[in-house]
Amino acid sequence: MPAGRLGGRVGHVTFWVAIWTLALGGLLYLLLPTLIIVVASFTAGEYITFPPQGLSLRWFTRLMALAEVRVSAWRSLIVATAATAVAVVLGVAAAFPLVRGRFAGREALNAFLMSPLILPSLVYGLAALMFVSAIGLPLSVPVLVLSHVAIIVPYVIRTTAASLALLDPHLEEAARSLGANAWKTFLRVILPNLLPGIATGAAFAFISSFDNLTVSLFLAGPRVETLPIRLFAMINFDFDPAAAAISAVLVLITFAVVLLAHWAVGLTRVIRL
Amino acid sequence: MTPSPTNARPDLRLVDVSRRYGPVTAVDRVSLDVAPGEFVTLLGPSGCGKTTLLKCIAGFLPPSEGQVVLRDEVMNDVLPHLRNIGIVFQHYALFPHMTVADNVAFGLRMRKRARTAIAGRVQEMLRLVRLPGFADRYPHQLSGGQQQRVALARVLAVEPVLLLLDEPFGALDKKLRVEMQLEVKQLVALLGMTTIFVTHDQEEAMRMSDRVAIMHAGRIVQCAAPEVIYDRPCDLFVADFIGSSNLLDGRIRGTSAGRLRVEVAGVPLEVPCHASVRPAGEDVVVMVRPENLALSETWPSDRPAWAGVVSLALHTGPVMEYEVVVGETWRLRVSRPRMQVESARVWAKGDRVAVTVVDLKAVRIFHGDTAGATSVRSL
Ligand SMILES: Nc1ncnc2c1ncn2[C@@H]1O[C@H](COP(=O)(O)OP(=O)(O)O)[C@@H](O)[C@H]1O
Ligand SMILES: [Mg+2]
Numbered sequence: 113m114p115a116g117r118l119g120g121r122v123g124h125v126t127f128w129v130a131i132w133t134l135a136l137g138g139l140l141y142l143l144l145p146t147l148i149i150v151v152a153s154f155t156a157g158e159y160i161t162f163p164p165q166g167l168s169l170r171w172f173t174r175l176m177a178l179a180e181v182r183v184s185a186w187r188s189l190i191v192a193t194a195a196t197a198v199a200v201v202l203g204v205a206a207a208f209p210l211v212r213g214r215f216a217g218r219e220a221l222n223a224f225l226m227s228p229l230i231l232p233s234l235v236y237g238l239a240a241l242m243f244v245s246a247i248g249l250p251l252s253v254p255v256l257v258l259s260h261v262a263i264i265v266p267y268v269i270r271t272t273a274a275s276l277a278l279l280d281p282h283l284e285e286a287a288r289s290l291g292a293n294a295w296k297t298f299l300r301v302i303l304p305n306l307l308p309g310i311a312t313g314a315a316f317a318f319i320s321s322f323d324n325l326t327v328s329l330f331l332a333g334p335r336v337e338t339l340p341i342r343l344f345a346m347i348n349f350d351f352d353p354a355a356a357a358i359s360a361v362l363v364l365i366t367f368a369v370v371l372l373a374h375w376a377v378g379l380t381r382v383i384r385l
Numbered sequence: 386m387t388p389s390p391t392n393a394r395p396d397l398r399l400v401d402v403s404r405r406y407g408p409v410t411a412v413d414r415v416s417l418d419v420a421p422g423e424f425v426t427l428l429g430p431s432g433c434g435k436t437t438l439l440k441c442i443a444g445f446l447p448p449s450e451g452q453v454v455l456r457d458e459v460m461n462d463v464l465p466h467l468r469n470i471g472i473v474f475q476h477y478a479l480f481p482h483m484t485v486a487d488n489v490a491f492g493l494r495m496r497k498r499a500r501t502a503i504a505g506r507v508q509e510m511l512r513l514v515r516l517p518g519f520a521d522r523y524p525h526q527l528s529g530g531q532q533q534r535v536a537l538a539r540v541l542a543v544e545p546v547l548l549l550l551d552e553p554f555g556a557l558d559k560k561l562r563v564e565m566q567l568e569v570k571q572l573v574a575l576l577g578m579t580t581i582f583v584t585h586d587q588e589e590a591m592r593m594s595d596r597v598a599i600m601h602a603g604r605i606v607q608c609a610a611p612e613v614i615y616d617r618p619c620d621l622f623v624a625d626f627i628g629s630s631n632l633l634d635g636r637i638r639g640t641s642a643g644r645l646r647v648e649v650a651g652v653p654l655e656v657p658c659h660a661s662v663r664p665a666g667e668d669v670v671v672m673v674r675p676e677n678l679a680l681s682e683t684w685p686s687d688r689p690a691w692a693g694v695v696s697l698a699l700h701t702g703p704v705m706e707y708e709v710v711v712g713e714t715w716r717l718r719v720s721r722p723r724m725q726v727e728s729a730r731v732w733a734k735g736d737r738v739a740v741t742v743v744d745l746k747a748v749r750i751f752h753g754d755t756a757g758a759t760s761v762r763s764l
Contacts, residue, residue, distance in 0.1 A: 282478035285445055286536075288465040289472045290492035290543060297466075300491075304482045 150363055153356035160353050171357040181342055181358065188339035191253065192322040195260035199317045202261065203268025204303075204310060210269065211276040226266050233263055237330035244331065251333035259331045260321040267320065268313035275309025276302075308377040315373030319366050394457065396421045396579040397442065397547055402451035403603075404437050411437040413603035414451070419547075419579055424570070425608075426582040428590040429600030430626070435583045438600075439549050442581065443470050455546060466495070471545035475555040477532040479524035485511070485535050486520035492543035510538040513572065530561050537569065541576065548573065548580045554589065566593055587627055591615070599623050621751050624672045631678070631717055635671040635750070637664070647671055647750060650715045652689045656748045672749040673742060675720040680707065680738040682730070690739040693717065695732045707732060709740055 148162050156166030175181050209215075210222055240259045249255055279302065287297040325340040332341055339358065346355045395418040404412040411434045419425050427435045440446040442453055444465035453460045460468055479488050486507050493503045511517050514534035524532055533553060540548065553569070554562040570593050573580050584590050590597050591611040598608040599622075607619040618624040625632060635649040645658040649671050656671075684690060696716070697708035700723075707719040717740055732738060742748060 280476065280478055282474045282476065283480060285443070285465070285472065286474070286478040286539075287480075287491070288445070289443055289468070289470055289545075290539070291466050291469075291495035292491070293464070293466050296495065301480055305480075 146359075146363060149356050150360045153353060153360040155353050155356075158352070160351060160356050171353040172360075174354050175357050175361070178354070180337070181339075181354075184337045184339045184342040185361070187253070187336065188322055191257050191260060191338060192318050194257045195264060195321045196314050196318040198257065198261045199265040199268050200310060200314050203265045203313060203317075204272050204306065206265070207269050207272035207276055207306075208298075211273050212281070225269055233324070233326045236263060237327040240327065241330040251331060251336065253336055256328065256331050256336055256338075259327050260324060263324070263327055264317035264321050267316035268310065271309045271313030271316070272306055273309075275306045279305055311373045311376040315369050318369050322365065322369075323362055393420055395419055395454075396423075396456055397581070398452075398454040399438075399442070400452040400454065402438070402441055402448045402453060404434075404441055404446060405449045410603050412441065412448070415603075415605050416451075417598060417605060417608065419581060421579055422577045424573060424580045424582065424593060424595045426584060426590040426594040426597045427600055427605075428584060428587060428597050431585055433600040434603040435585075435600055436551055439472070439551050439581065439583055442547070443472050443549055444468050469543070469545050470547045470549060471540035471543065472549040472551065473533070473536045473540055473553050475552045477524070477529075477536040479532055479535055479539070481524055483523075484520065485516070485522050485524070485527070488524070488535055489539045489542050491539060496543065506542055510542045513541070514538045529557050530565060533557070533565060534568075537572065541572075541578070546579065548578045550580065550582045552584055553582075554584075562589070569593070591627075599626065601626075616747065618672070618749065621670060621672075624749065624751070629675055629718060631671075631673045631675065633671045633673065633715070633717075635669050637667045637669060639665050645750060650691055650711050652691050654689060654742065654745060654748065656750060657746050658750065667752075670751040672751065673717075674747065675706070675718040676704075677743050677747050678717060678719040679741050679743050680709070680719060680721070680732055681741065682736075682738065684739050685741050688741055690741045691715070691717070693738055693740050695734055695736045695738060698731075698733055705731065709738060711740065 152160050152162050152164050153171060154167050154169070155161060155164035156168035156170060157164065206225060210218065210225070237259070240262070244251070244255055244259075283301055283305070284297055287301045288294075292300065323340050324338075325344060328338045328341055329344075332338055337345075339362065343355055343358045343362075346352075346358070397417070397419040399415055399417045402412060402415045403410065413434070415438060417425070427438065429435055437446065441448045444460065444463060448461065455468065455470070480491065483491070489507045489510050490503050493506055498506070507520065508517070511520060514537055516531060516534055516538070519527070519531065519535070524535065527535065536553075550569070554565050557565060566589055572578075582590075582593060591614075594611055596608055597611050597614050598605045599614065600606070601622050607614060607623050609617075614623065614627055618627060621632065624630055633649050635647045635654075638646040638648050638653060640646070640658075643657060645656045647654050647656055647669060654671070680695075681690075691709075691711045693709040693711040693715075695707055696710045697706075699706040702723075704720045704722050707721070709717045709719055711717060719740065
C-alpha cells in the first residue's frame with residue numbers, strides 16, 4: 113500500500129475514534145448525575161448513597177404517604193398543563209407574523225420575544241413578583257401559570273416559527289385561490305402542517321414549566337407550592353432518599369412527555385413524508 | 386399592446402398595471418386583454434416580473450397602479466379567495482397532509498357543495514387527469530408529473546373563471562415536460578378554460594399558446610401569435626430572445642419602390658419594406674434567421690452572396706447547424722434540415738461556401754445597433 117494511502121487511512125480512523133470518544137464522553141457527562149440520583153432513589157437504606165444499600169421502593173411509598181408531596185405534584189402538573197396550553201395558543205399566533213409578516217422591526221421583535229430564553233429567569237421571577245404586588249394581585253395558581261407562560265412561550269414560538277419557515281408559502285396561496293378565507297387557510301392548511309413543530313415546542317414548554325424553580329420561588333407563596341419547591345425544601349431540611357425519589361419522578365415525567373411529543377411528531381411525519 | 390383578436394368581452398383585462406417593490410419596478414404599466422378560452426403565455430427571462438404580474442392578477446399582491454378587471458368587474462380590492470381564479474405552481478403546492486381526493490375536494494368544500502356532489506366531482510376530475518384509483522394516496526406517494534396533474538384537477542374542479550399556471554413544468558424532466566405540455570393544452574382546450582401561462586422556456590411558449598406576451602424588465606414588449614413573434618419580432622430584444630438569429634450590423638444604401646437597399650458585410654441586400662423612406666447611410670441591425678440562409682459551392686448568378694469558410698458543423702438530430710466565417714469579423718449561423726443535407730451535401734469544417742439569403746421577405750431591419758431598438762418595418 114502506498115505511504116500516502118496508509119497515512120490517509122490512519123487519519124480517517126483517528127478522526128472517527130476522536131469523534132466517538134468525545135460524543136460518548138459528552139453523553140455520559142450529561143446523563144451520569146441524573147442516572148446516579150435515579151439509581152440512589154431505589155435504596156433500602158436511610159441515607160442517599162451511591163451505590164445504594166440494597167434495593168427497595170420504600171422511599172417511593174413514603175412519598176405517596178406525604179400529603180404535601182402529592183398536593184404539590186398535582187399542582188405542578190396542573191400549572192404546567194395550563195401554562196403549556198396558554199403558551200401554545202400565544203406562541204403559535206406569535207410565530208405567524210414573525211415569519212410571514214413584512215413589517216419594520218420584525219427582527220427586533222423576534223429578538224425581544226426570545227429574550228426570556230436569554231434573560232435570567234431569577235431576574236424575571238423577581239420582576240414578576242414586583243409587578244404582581246404593584247398591581248395588587250394576590251399570589252395564586254393563575255398568577256403562577258401566567259408567570260410560567262412568560263418564560264415558556266419562547267420555546268413554542270421558536271419551534272413553530274422553524275416549522276412555518278419550512279412550509280411552502282404557495283400552500284397558503286393555493287388555499288386562498290381555492291376559496292378559503294384567512295381563517296380556513298390557517299386552520300385547514302397551515303396548522304396541520306405545523307403540528308410537529310408545535311408538539312416539540314409544547315413538550316419543551318411543559319418540561320420547563322414542570323421543573324421550574326426560580327420563577328416559582330418568587331411567585332408561589334406559601335399556599336401554592338410546586339413539586340420543585342417541595343423538593344428544594346426537602347433537601348434543605350432533611351436530605352433523605354425521598355428527595356432522590358422525587359427527582360426520579362421528575363425525570364420519569366420528563367421522559368414521558370418527550371416520548372409523547374416524539375410519538376405525536378412521528379404520527380404527523382407518517383402522514384407528511 | 387394589441388387588443389385581443391376577438392370582439393368578445395375579455396375575461397381578463399389588465400389596464401396599466403404596475404407593481405413596485407421599494408425602488409424596484411417589477412411590473413411596469415402592463416396592459417393586456419385575454420379573450421374567453423384564450424391561452425396566453427407570459428414569456429421572459431427570469432426576474433422580468435412574470436410571477437409578480439400573476440400575483441397581482443390572483444390578488445396576492447395589490448398592484449401599485451392600474452386595474453385588474455375580471456369579466457367587467459374591477460378586482461383590485463377583492464380578496465383572493467373571492468376572485469375564483471385558479472393557480473398552479475411549479476412545485477404543485479399540494480396539501481401534504483391531505484389525500485389526493487381531499488386535495489381535489491378542497492375548493493368544493495370551501496364552496497360548501499353537497500357531500501355527494503363533491504365525491505362525484507372528485508371522481509370526474511381524477512378521470513379527466515387520468516388518475517382514477519389514486520384518490521387515497523398522499524401527495525408524497527406520487528411522481529412529479531402525477532402531482533402536477535392532481536394540482537390541475539384540484540384547481541379545475543372549482544371551474545375558475547381564469548387559470549394561472551406559473552412555470553408548472555419547471556420541475557419536470559424534458560420528456561415528461563413535453564408530454565405534460567400536450568396534455569395540459571388539450572385539457573384546457575377541452576374545457577374552454579381561459580389561461581395565462583408563465584414560462585421562461587420559449588419552445589414551451591411557442592408550442593402551447595394562442596398568443597405569447599414577451600416580457601422584458603417588467604414590460605410587455607410584444608404580444609402576438611407565436612408565428613408573428615417569431616417572424617416579425619418588434620424589437621431587437623425579442624429578435625434575440627426568440628429562436629436564434631443572426632443580428633448583423635448594416636448600413637442603408639438607398640430606398641426604392643418598397644425596397645430597402647442595405648449593405649451587410651460588404652454585400653448589398655434588397656429587402657422588401659413597407660416603411661417610410663430611410664436616409665442613406667443610416668446604421669441598422671439586420672436580422673436573418675439561421676434557417677433563412679443557404680450554402681452552396683458554386684457562386685449564385687441570380688442573387689448576392691457572401692463568400693465564407695465553414696468553421697463549425699454540428700449535428701443536432703433533425704438539422705445541421707453551421708457557423709460560417711465571412712471576411713475578418715462576420716460569423717453567420719446557418720441551419721439546414723438533415724434530409725436536404727443528405728440529398729445535397731454535408732458541409733464540413735474548412736469547406737469554402739457561398740452563403741445566400743433564401744427569402745428576403747423574412748429579413749427584418751432594426752434601427753441602430755443596441756437592444757431596445759424598434760423595427761423599421763411596421764408589424
Ligand atoms: N418580495 C419581493 N421583494 C422585493 N423584490 C422582489 C420581490 N419579489 C420579486 N422581486 C423582484 O421583482 C422582479 C420580478 O420578480 P418575479 O416577478 O419573481 O420575476 P419572474 O417570475 O419573471 O422570474 C425581480 O427583480 C425580483 O428581484
Ligand atoms: Mg417566477
